[in-house]
Amino acid sequence: MKEDRTFREALLDLYANLDRDIAAANPVCNLSGRCCRFKEYGHTLFLSRSEANVLLEPGLPTKHIDENLCPFQINGLCTARERRPTGCRVYFCDPNYAGVGEVISERYMSRLKQLHNLFDVPWHYRTLHDFLHEHVTTGESSAENTPPDPHESIGQLGG
């Protein structure tokens, strides 16, 4: 089956499906903001270049990159909720959600890679701060990593 979604549209569809699965798992968020204070809470956010491109579409709220924080967290809240990547969507510190996020994350990482293959988009998976520094340095993504014509028809993503 063929369809005419762009890669970006397909990625946003994937995010919408992911959000539905997360909502079904019903984790609690108490707005602690710890998910976005990486060093303080000992975690690292990884994402694909295509996810970084969507996240960074409007640019950064600041040119100062703090290794401890995500620049999109302002006053304890995410200011990039519609564009945030898979890793942000699956992460909750709710102890009752322990283990569930990992299962959902694996499922969607597989789908995300499948999406890259379908659109022939190179898979570059790095830390958020790698992409942030690159964005500040170059002002845009490397040309070699620019996705191909997003209007090409593709097969439907399974799952």
Ligand code: SF4
């Ligand atoms: S994009 Fe939003 S949810 Fe993800 S780390 Fe940054 S502030 Fe947190």
